[in-house]
Amino acid sequence: MPGVDLQGTVFEELRQAEMIYVDKTAYFHRLAANRQNQKLFFLARPRRFGKSLMLSTFKAIFEGKRELFEGLAIAKTDYDWRPWPVLHFDMSMALGMSYEEIETRFNNTTNLGLRGHPGFVEGNSGSVNFENVLKAYETIGKQVVILIDEYDAPICHTLDDPERCEKARQLLGNFYAVMKGHQAAIRFAMITGISKFASMAIFSGLNNIVDLTYDPDYAAMLGYTQTELEANFAEHLDRRAREMELSKADFMAGLAKWFNGYRFSVASEASVYNPVAVSRTLTSRWPDFEAQWTTTGRPSMLTKFLRREDLLKIDFQGPISAPRSSLEMPSQIAALSPVAVLYQTGYLTLAGYDRASGNYILRIPDEEVRRDLMAFLCELTISSDATREDARAHVSINSLDDLLNVDLYAMYAQCHYGPTETRIQEYNYQRILQILFWSLGYDPIVEPTQSSGKHADLVVKAGNVIFVFELKSDGTTAEAALQQIKDRGYATPYLHDGRPIALVGLSFHKGQRELQGVAYEVLPSQA
Numbered sequence: 001m002p003g004v005d006l007q008g009t010v011f012e013e014l015r016q017a018e019m020i021y022v023d024k025t026a027y028f029h030r031l032a033a034n035r036q037n038q039k040l041f042f043l044a045r046p047r048r049f050g051k052s053l054m055l056s057t058f059k060a061i062f063e064g065k066r067e068l069f070e071g072l073a074i075a076k077t078d079y080d081w082r083p084w085p086v087l088h089f090d091m092s093m094a095l096g097m098s099y100e101e102i103e104t105r106f107n108n109t110t111n112l113g114l115r116g117h118p119g120f121v122e123g124n125s126g127s128v129n130f131e132n133v134l135k136a137y138e139t140i141g142k143q144v145v146i147l148i149d150e151y152d153a154p155i156c157h158t159l160d161d162p163e164r165c166e167k168a169r170q171l172l173g174n175f176y177a178v179m180k181g182h183q184a185a186i187r188f189a190m191i192t193g194i195s196k197f198a199s200m201a202i203f204s205g206l207n208n209i210v211d212l213t214y215d216p217d218y219a220a221m222l223g224y225t226q227t228e229l230e231a232n233f234a235e236h237l238d239r240r241a242r243e244m245e246l247s248k249a250d251f252m253a254g255l256a257k258w259f260n261g262y263r264f265s266v267a268s269e270a271s272v273y274n275p276v277a278v279s280r281t282l283t284s285r286w287p288d289f290e291a292q293w294t295t296t297g298r299p300s301m302l303t304k305f306l307r308r309e310d311l312l313k314i315d316f317q318g319p320i321s322a323p324r325s326s327l328e329m330p331s332q333i334a335a336l337s338p339v340a341v342l343y344q345t346g347y348l349t350l351a352g353y354d355r356a357s358g359n360y361i362l363r364i365p366d367e368e369v370r371r372d373l374m375a376f377l378c379e380l381t382i383s384s385d386a387t388r389e390d391a392r393a394h395v396s397i398n399s400l401d402d403l404l405n406v407d408l409y410a411m412y413a414q415c416h417y418g419p420t421e422t423r424i425q426e427y428n429y430q431r432i433l434q435i436l437f438w439s440l441g442y443d444p445i446v447e448p449t450q451s452s453g454k455h456a457d458l459v460v461k462a463g464n465v466i467f468v469f470e471l472k473s474d475g476t477t478a479e480a481a482l483q484q485i486k487d488r489g490y491a492t493p494y495l496h497d498g499r500p501i502a503l504v505g506l507s508f509h510k511g512q513r514e515l516q517g518v519a520y521e522v523l524p525s526q527a
Contacts, residue, residue: 046346223272
């Protein structure tokens with residue numbers, strides 16, 4: 001079986017249940033063997049990308065459970081399988097509504113990982129016990145393995161409250177600082193999280209920590225490559241293609257479009273599928289591709305930190321350029337850029353590197369993420385759930401009168417972006433339409449220039465109809481905007497597409513900054 005949602009499954013349970021395990025142990029052996037005298041590692045990846053499963057695999061390796069690895073890459077090496085004491089912490093359990101609650105849960109969480117080890121004293125704080133345990137192992141001449149999952153969770157969940165966030169960062173910093181003075185007691189440490197913006201401040205004392213986040217040798221350590229997907233899930237891929245009534249080629253193309261696009265190093269061409277999306281798709285009975293990873297919930301870092309104005313300034317249609325430093329640690333949390341938040345949470349991924357500027361080039365990784373990001377933008381821009389859902393429904397069933405004469409008026413009445421500016425431009429209103437159609441999975445074409453040099457403001461091929469929009473915010477009427485579409489032949493390139501074409505003129509009141517008029521005409525298909 002493909003294994004339902006493996007992200008909540010620890011390695012030992014997975015192997016004992018004989019579920020499919022995509023073998024990543026060659027990477028883990030390379031790290032665990034310590035052949036380059038490196039033992040402290042850090043890795044940032046988006047949520048639900050297999051970090052917890054990786055740490056539970058390391059736990060089984062360092063506990064010497066060789067029997068669980070029969071048939072896997074590491075079992076074919078000379079690894080010695082010597083057991084080591086393992087300290088395993090899951091910081092996603094250390095969340096709270098107040099700093100006091102965070103502190104309490106942090107101590108409970110860290111003490112849970114330390115209880116039973118020498119030096120542990122019930123009632124001490126997690127940081128005190130952590131140091132005592134490391135000291136105790138040093139005294140008896142033993143080393144330990146440290147595995148820390150979601151190291152940054154308490155920080156990411158407090159970004160909307162700078163004071164609480166800084167206190168959480170100090171709390172975690174004190175804990176991680178313990179490792180600095182006791183590195184002799186550490187055989188191996190792997191620290192994971194979704195962000196890098198906190199790592200530099202928290203791990204500032206660990207000068208020899210190896211950051212694997214952008215390392216090309218580990219770009220495919222989490223997630224599934226195309227080769228891994230086809231080798232491990234062949235039977236299930238065939239079955240799902242039949243269930244969805246698609247050819248194998250069309251099914252694989254759709255799967256790649258929806259879920260394959262994450263790239264974690266500009267020095268490696270390797271791209272990987274989101275593992276939870278693959279797992280859920282292969283166990284789903286829904287007859288079409290649909291969101292999987294994003295339905296598990298948007299990261300709190302995304303929803304708490306990002307503002308509508310931040311996102312509307314970003315052109316998601318093309319490549320996004322950003323200095324590497326801007327994706328990591330700003331001097332203040334408040335200076336964290338929207339692009340960095342989108343990248344850290346998996347809503348943007350690496351696309352390349354511009355040598356001239358020294359900037360990373362980013363893009364939206366796949367169709368699932370694109371739709372969810374645009375739906376999020378839609379929610380930020382159009383406050384009413386009912387208005388958004390009505391507009392989406394009317395687009396899907398080609399109910400043009402409802403969409404254009406009811407929904408658009410309601411949408412623009414709720415739009416707060418634009419009216420706050422001194423000078424409102426047609427672009428501001430155009431973006432609202434783009435966001436709506438993007439969230440439905442369509443690709444609005446902005447100003448598609450024709451050979452004559454004439455172009456419409458927006459063209460959308462939306463299912464069974466093509467929309468050609470002309471927007472005016474200078475006092476021109478909607479009727480005049482519609483006439484401009486006809487006079488200048490904006491619809492000409494689409495006349496033989498096979499779908500009816502809705503020519504739509506929109507006018508916006510210059511003083512009141514709202515939709516003032518709509519005029520439209522439908523041209524029947526001429527194919």
